[in-house]
Amino acid sequence: MSTHKLTAALSIFAVNFSCLAAGPNLGKPIDAAEIAAWDISILPDGTGLPPGSGTPAQGAPIYAQKCAACHGENGKGAANAAVVGGAALTNGIDTVKTIANFWPYSTTLFDFIRRAMPYQQPRTLANDEVYALTAYLLALNKLIGESESMNAQTLPKVRMPNRDGFIPRFPDKL
């Protein structure tokens, strides 16, 4: 076969293959409404926060009922970590990291409570209850006032004390 004919034959192959789909395409299209129940991601700017609200006073009884067994009365800690207080991070590299001394964003508190707590019954709290517990813990740590209500607008505005305490380890990987 001459080079010319070979090239022609190859280009026929190329044309034939290019007519096929690029990949297996075995994924099933799904819309936002169908994903909604799983879509619990929240960004620090508040993107993804659901409707609802709660105050520290509303959160206190929920905490006592659903959280205190592991995290102690008034957040003082029990079998699991304390959720109030925290030493200065300059006390040592093994300083216990807490909401007050470490967590950079208030939205993480809502996100973690909603997705992972209570430990034995995760994702059973209503959004109002999650807002109320978030407000209760923020107030316990003196990060908001006793009567402040947390919702999708107010929560991302709570500035955490250690917000600027971080150094990206490998900025070129971000």
Next chain:
Amino acid sequence: MKNLVVVAGNGLLDRRAFLRGGAALAAAMTGYTLARPAAAAPLADDPWSSAPGTNVPAYGVPSRFEKSVVRTLSNPNGEPRTQHGRTPHHLLQGTSTPNGLHFVISHAGDADIDPEKHRLVIHGLVKRPLLFTLDALARYPMVSRMTFVECGGNSAPLFSREPIQASVQALHGLASCAEWTGVALSALLEETGVDPKAKWLVAEGADAPALSRSVPLAKALDDAMIALYQNGERLMPGNGYPMRLLLPGWEGNMNVKWLRRLKLVEAPAMSYYESRTYAPILPNGKAYQFYFLQEVKSFITHPSPGLMLKAPGFYEISGIAYSGNGRISKVMVSADGGQSWAQAALHEPVLSKAFTRFRVPWSWNGGPAVLQSRAWDEAGNVQPTRAQIIAVRGQSAKVPPVTAFPSQHYNGVTSWAISSAGAVSHVYA
């Protein structure tokens, strides 16, 4: 025996002794735990040679004489907190971790997932959100690669201000290596299409706490995989059955197990694990964030605490080296606490972001010795000494329990002291 050249202090021999010395020499040198009194009785058939053996099982398990080769468990009764199972490196050889001994960290137990009902959704900043069943993914072209997975908290006991006496399993057992097979994530993202605004993806598991981590999109498009198989069989439940995100060379916790959702987003979610757990505090009170990489590291597994040297003579020093930055290029071993070094032989093939076994023949003279290994990777990174990493990262204020995590991402040198009696202990040297 002309190849038995001493190349570094305390009896370290030329690594090529193995390669050129022939079978007889190699046999003489494998006698680690084989050092036994010479047989005095005449040879005779044992019972297992005199009658047929046991029935072949449908799924094989190791010999009943290997019952001590198991993971150590931090929370065997499943109290409501994280469970860790650590790999017994001192009882294994080669570079691939058996599936039943692969390390596991589960923050709320191992999810028991029916594969028929499991779903993976990719959505967010994509052109076409898609749902994949396991059956659908199993029809995609597969990729396989050996790669290690290491917890960002592995080796944390070495941040203790005093050396904690514990086995290599307790100190370094939160790293394992397997051949993973699955679908390249880039192939799935090609089908969903990626909105140019997307910079990160948020991965989420189907476990009770819906564990969630943010991953830069560049890594997802580079070498990320939706892993379905581990050393040829489906993933173990503790390693994410029926599917996990595999990010070769990156922090174990980011390799989200029981993966059910990937959402493409503009900015990281700052989940609990990325904003709190895997952000190590520095001595000045600041903290590293987005550490991600598991940096170049090595440790000696043979000998190591718990293994005895029974008599002076020949031993093989061997261990594991790996780097999240690529291939291991060199491992040096010292028997005199870092005063002199011998280059180790690297078991082939040396694979990127995978365990590499290194070996050095050693003639132990029966005196005290301090064994160390130090690794280099192809990107030019060198494993720091403990003094070097502690100078930057600090050490714990007190001596923590061996199961505690005083900090994360320790990749410094580990030192084992050999006593005249042949016992191995953990030291800082």
